[in-house]
Amino acid sequence: xxxxxxxxxxxxxxxxxxxxxxxxxxxxxxxxxxxxxxxxxxxxxxxxxxxxxxxxxxxxxxxxxxxxxxxxxxxxxxxxxxxxxxxxxxxxxxxxxxxxxxxxxxxxxxxxxxxxxxxxxxxxxxxxxxxxxxxxxxxxxxxxxxxxxxxxxxxxxxxxxxxxxxxxxxxxxxxxxxxxxxxxxxxxxxxxxxxxxxxxxxxxxxxxxxxxxxxxxxxxxxxxxxxxxxxxxxxxxxxxxxxxxxxxxxxxxxxxxxxxxxxxxxxxxxxx
Numbered sequence: 001x002x003x004x005x006x007x008x009x010x011x012x013x014x015x016x017x018x019x020x021x022x023x024x025x026x027x028x029x030x031x032x033x034x035x036x037x038x039x040x041x042x043x044x045x046x047x048x049x050x051x052x053x054x055x056x057x058x059x060x061x062x063x064x065x066x067x068x069x070x071x072x073x074x075x076x077x078x079x080x081x082x083x084x085x086x087x088x089x090x091x092x093x094x095x096x097x098x099x100x101x102x103x104x105x106x107x108x109x110x111x112x113x114x115x116x117x118x119x120x121x122x123x124x125x126x127x128x129x130x131x132x133x134x135x136x137x138x139x140x141x142x143x144x145x146x147x148x149x150x151x152x153x154x155x156x157x158x159x160x161x162x163x164x165x166x167x168x169x170x171x172x173x174x175x176x177x178x179x180x181x182x183x184x185x186x187x188x189x190x191x192x193x194x195x196x197x198x199x200x201x202x203x204x205x206x207x208x209x210x211x212x213x214x215x216x217x218x219x220x221x222x223x224x225x226x227x228x229x230x231x232x233x234x235x236x237x238x239x240x241x242x243x244x245x246x247x248x249x250x251x252x253x254x255x256x257x258x259x260x261x262x263x264x265x266x267x268x269x270x271x272x
Contacts, residue, residue, distance in 0.1 A: 076088075077136065077157070078136065079134070079136075081121065082121075083121065084119065084120075084121055084136075084138055088136065088138060088157055089119050089138075091157055091160075092119050092138035092140050092155050092157060093116060093119065093140060095153075095155040095157075095160055095161070095162060096140045096142065096153040096155055096162065097113065098162060099162075101113070101114060101142075101144075101151070102114075104144075104146070105142070105144035105145075105146055105147070105151075106144065106145045106146040107143075107145060107178075108143075108145060108178060108179050108182045108240075108263055109182060110145070114142035114143055114144045114145075114151060115142065115143045115144075115145060115176065115178065115179065116140065116141075116142055116176065116178075117141040117142060117143055117150075117173050117175075117176045117179075118140070118141045118173070118174075118176070119138055119139070119140045119141075120138065120139050121136070121137070121138060121139075122136075122137030122138050122139045122154050122155075123137065124137070134158065135156055135157070135158040135159070136156075136157045136158065137154055137155065137156055137157065137163070138154070138155050138157055139152065139153070139154050140152070140153050140154075140155065141173055143173075143240060145240065145263065145264055147169075148169060148238060148239060148240065148264055149167050149168065149169050150169070150171045150172075150173060151165065151166070151167050152164075152165070152166045152168075153165045153166075169238070170237060170238060172220040172222065172237070172240065173220075174219070174220065175218055175219070175220060177216075179240070179242060179263060180216040180217065180218050180242065180244055181211045181212075181216065182211075182263060183218065183242045183244050183261040183263060184211035184214060184216055184244055184246065185210075185211050186261050186263075186266060186267075186268055187244065187256065187259055187261055187268055188208060188209065188210070188211065190267075190268040192268045192269075192270055193259075193268070196208065196246065196254060196256055196259075199254050200213070200214075200248060200254065203248050203251055203252055203254070204248060204251065213248075213249065214246045214247060214248065214249065215246070215247040215248075215249055216244055216245070216246060216247075217244070217245045218242050218243055218244035218245055219242065219243055220240075220241065220242060221233070221236050221241040221242060221243045221260045222236055222241070223235075223236045223237050224237060226271060230269050230270065230271070232262070232267060232268075232269035233260050233262065233269040233271075235262065235264070235265065236260065236262060239262050239263070239264035239265055240262075240263045240264045241260050241261065241262045241263065241264075242260070242261050242263060243256075243257055243259065243260055243261075244256055244259070244261065258270055258271045258272055259271075
């Protein structure tokens with residue numbers, strides 16, 4: 001293995017659970033053929049035999065070869081336990097921002113408004129056991145980086161009202177993609193990101209300057225999970241801290257697990 005792949009930090013991970021094939025598996029799909037040229041349906045003549053009629057019906061049901069039918073248009077509102085539509089997701093976030101939250105809270109980049117972590121279909125109203133009132137609810141989870149608080153709001157998408165709102169500190173839900181991106185941006189710009197950038201250059205021959213060059217996943221870090229915590233990470237758990245897992249696009253994994261990014265303080269620390 002090349003020397004750069006054996007670094008203590010930022011090493012390219014090969015084999016085991018992190019091994020990733022460089023080429024996607026191709027799956028061949030054969031669409032059914034159409035009726036032969038010149039075959040038509042006889043709607044005005046004598047009745048066709050049962051076999052011929054069935055064959056004609058099958059041919060009519062098959063789309064022409066190579067034609068992909070468009071997905072059905074998504075409605076503005078779903079029904080029952082259908083997943084939330086795009087319109088419902090946007091409406092849920094707009095409703096949840098009521099009460100001055102957009103002005104008072106801050107997101108992961110420090111901009112106005114809280115960071116959205118997730119939005120899910122809410123539980124139906126217990127008083128509507130038959131599901132006849134048609135009301136749909138959404139539960140939206142937000143993080144306010146100004147107060148380091150998780151805000152969970154349940155909204156009625158029909159009435160536009162907030163039915164329930166809770167605020168908790170010291171609670172750390174899984175990170176959103178936006179948070180992972182910002183964590184990678186902070187790491188790339190920090191002196192502790194040098195090994196990551198070196199390994200990326202060795203793997204690709206290019207400079208790493210932007211999180212968009214990586215595929216990212218990660219997890220929340222709490223100081224209680226390790227025995228020795230550097231002073232720079234002493235607030236993790238109260239602060240929003242992440243460990244990211246980075247992968248070169250169409251390339252190898254790079255081990256960045258020793259790096260912890262404190263998104264609340266916008267600093268980077270190293271374990272071990």
